[in-house]
Amino acid sequence: MRQFEDEGFGRVIRHIQDEVEFEPEYYNPDYLDRRITARMRRQEVEEYDDYLEILQSDSREKEALMDSLTINVTNFFRNQEMWEALRPVLRDLTDEHRRVRVWSAPCADGREPYSVSMLSRDDRKIDDSRLTIVGTDISDEALENARAGTYETTRTTDIGEELSLLDDPEKYVNVEDNTFTVKPEIRDSIQFERHDLIQDGPRRNCDLVFCRNLLIYIDSEFKIPIFNTLTDSMQDGSYLVIGMTETIPQELRDEFEPVNKRCRIYQYTP
Numbered sequence: 001m002r003q004f005e006d007e008g009f010g011r012v013i014r015h016i017q018d019e020v021e022f023e024p025e026y027y028n029p030d031y032l033d034r035r036i037t038a039r040m041r042r043q044e045v046e047e048y049d050d051y052l053e054i055l056q057s058d059s060r061e062k063e064a065l066m067d068s069l070t071i072n073v074t075n076f077f078r079n080q081e082m083w084e085a086l087r088p089v090l091r092d093l094t095d096e097h098r099r100v101r102v103w104s105a106p107c108a109d110g111r112e113p114y115s116v117s118m119l120s121r122d123d124r125k126i127d128d129s130r131l132t133i134v135g136t137d138i139s140d141e142a143l144e145n146a147r148a149g150t151y152e153t154t155r156t157t158d159i160g161e162e163l164s165l166l167d168d169p170e171k172y173v174n175v176e177d178n179t180f181t182v183k184p185e186i187r188d189s190i191q192f193e194r195h196d197l198i199q200d201g202p203r204r205n206c207d208l209v210f211c212r213n214l215l216i217y218i219d220s221e222f223k224i225p226i227f228n229t230l231t232d233s234m235q236d237g238s239y240l241v242i243g244m245t246e247t248i249p250q251e252l253r254d255e256f257e258p259v260n261k262r263c264r265i266y267q268y269t270p
């Protein structure tokens with residue numbers, strides 16, 4: 001267990017490690033501190049030890065902290081510009097290979113792999129019958145939501161707007177008031193599994209891997225192990241997409257050829 005300058009902060013982190021289904025060691029300490037102090041403000045306490053007492057006695061706060069730490073924010077077609085840039089990649093891949101393996105890791109509540117499945121049906125130049133799509137995440141709750149495939153438009157989330165990149169969204173979702181449910185044909189096109197990108201091994205022969213919006217939160221020492229898992233899952237010529245604010249670690253840059261630098265789409269060329 002690493003040492004923290006503030007001992008109270010260290011005690012909160014140790015409590016999280018022991019009591020909550022979350023591995024704080026992986027994450028950047030500044031990120032952890034921002035999340036914890038935001039919860040402390042909500043609870044109107046200033047000292048870490050006072051917050052620790054609340055965590056020990058109030059299971060709702062434990063849940064609220066867990067929610068805040070796992071940053072499971074996602075979208076359908078998050079960063080639409082990237083999805084436009086991905087169309088030619090999906091067209092080429094499904095043109096050139098009989099079976100194209102796609103891995104969305106981490107997939108959060110499933111909207112990223114569902115976006116791949118919907119786009120490939122909506123774009124007539126992509127042969128969706130050749131795709132096999134797997135979505136994985138460390139969070140069982142996120143995976144449960146992904147398998148359910150039901151999403152709500154709320155004050156802060158407009159699902160209709162998220163799906164607007166598609167020519168005909170209602171071919172892929174049933175809409176009832178504010179509730180959008182992915183149609184069975186789309187839901188069954190994705191396999192969801194639990195997978196920890198730091199602890200668990202690689203998958204086999206992936207042609208296109210998404211690893212978006214996790215690396216920004218991860219402590220730098222764990223980025224290389226994550227990249228090793230990703231590259232061990234790819235072959236020469238496979239594609240990798242990372243988040244629009246993320247970067248490939250310096251020591252691995254030679255192994256990736258940018259396909260679209262701004263959209264962070266790369267081809268693996270070991």
Ligand SMILES: C[S@@+](CC[C@H](N)C(=O)[O-])C[C@H]1O[C@@H](n2cnc3c(N)ncnc32)[C@H](O)[C@@H]1O
Nearest residue numbers: 071072073074106108137138139196197212213
């Ligand atoms: C911000 S979401 C990203 C979802 C999607 N890729 C996107 O860009 O919208 C981050 C996800 O990473 C998952 N996660 C955190 N640590 C992980 C790990 N070690 N292995 C796999 N998934 C992890 C969280 O549960 C969360 O669902």
